Amino acid sequence: MKRYNYSDLSKQNIQTLVRRNVDPANEIRDIVEEVIANIKEHGDSALLDYALKFDKVELDKLYLDKTELEIIATSVTSAQKEALEIAYNNIYKFHLAQLKPEDKIETMPGVTCWREIRPVEKVGLYIPGGTAVLPSTFLMLGIPALIAGCHEIVVCSPPQKNGKVNAFIAYVALLLGIEKIYLAGGAQAVAAMAYGTETIAKVDKIFGPGNQFVTKAKTIIQSTTTTAIDMPAGPSEVLVIADETANPVYVAADLLAQAEHGMDSQSILVCTSAIIAEAVLAEVEKQVPVLPRAEIVTKALENSYIIITNTLDEAMAFSNQYAPEHLILATANWQLLTSNILNAGSVFLGNLTPESAGDYASGTNHTLPTSSYSRAYSGVSVDSFVKKITFQCITPEGIQNIGPSVEILAELEGLHAHKNAVSVRMKKNK
Secondary structure, three states: OEEEEHHHOOHHHHHHHHOOOOOOOOHHHHHHHHHHHHHHHHOHHHHHHHHHHHOOOOOOOOEEEHHHHHHHHOOOOHHHHHHHHHHHHHHHHHHHOOOOOOOOEEEEOOEEEEEEEEEOOEEEEEOOOOOOOOHHHHHHHHHHHHHHOOOEEEEEEOOOOOOOOOHHHHHHHHHHOOOEEEEOOHHHHHHHHHHOOOOOOOOOEEEOOOOHHHHHHHHHHHHHOOOEEOOOOOOOEEEEEEOOOOOHHHHHHHHHHHHOOOOOOEEEEEEOOHHHHHHHHHHHHHHHHHOOOHHHHHHHHHOOEEEEOOOHHHHHHHHHHHOOOEEEEEOOOHHHOHHHOOOOOEEEEOOOOOHHHHHHOOOOOOOOOOOOHHHOOOOOOHHHHEEEEEEEEEOHHHHHHHHHHHHHHHHHOOOHHHHHHHHHHHHHOO
């Protein structure tokens, strides 16, 4: 991991450091646009071709039904089922509290306004299955979709070499009441859900993280179709703010936990103590060799770095510029910092709160904005799966109260038909 002193960095240096997952030559865009065009034109046939090309499997059909999922799930052990069920219950409990009706507000006598919740009717969930299979992502997306009451939930996940999905994905499908999983991954799965194919239904909104190709497909789809997306959620990242009260063993473990997601993941340490930073690096060297995904971790660490700051305030200033997906405050004094957090997807407070807890089972959602998008986006929640429709109702008293103001405002904008729509009602209801 490269090391920098914050006081030596110019604004330009910092801007360069916080940039990630860029595509300056549009190489990724060109590939993804070709995939999207192929799916749009050839549908299922193109999906089968891509399964052979990218997943190295020849499929005879593009989905697994409930019976097949039940058979696959039989290999999940009791302990594994219990862990998945604990995660399910915690995630469900946290997200259920987000579904709250709003009060009706009488803005003036006789004028009442309110909002009501309606689900997004058809949603598509993309569950990655590249270098790691992620049943936790299935829980994070499927549970709020169920709570929101979405009418149709389309699930896509890449096939494994045997043409099936992982047993844990199958078991989560059963927990969620999902009776079909479509065997499609990457940008092609996003395109299939956006346009629809002979087998896969077109959806209104697409959810789920993925690599740079998936993220690019989602951003292109959002700008060229009527299908919305949850957020641009690409390669994963963590930023750890640590001071002299941090435990180097814990911090190193957190950095490595993020690095094992993929070679394009990024782990950043912002530290007020050079001594702690050196201790963390020593722990990283000690912990990497015993990891099964050491090769992936090592590549990710090449994209990662350490910033040494003089104060926690400087550390927080850098963090807000980086705008991390995951932010860990590895300090006993985290209470002093939380009010200064402006940009972060999800925050982990203190030395005993690993990011892994949020990834799996604490209850919060782990589908979060990456690549500085936490400046403008929130993580997935029940709100992501619903629309809030405004209503208003005006009584005879209300039209007399609000009418004159509307008439004046419509007239000053030169919209006389707008004015008349109020005027005729005022005359009729005096």
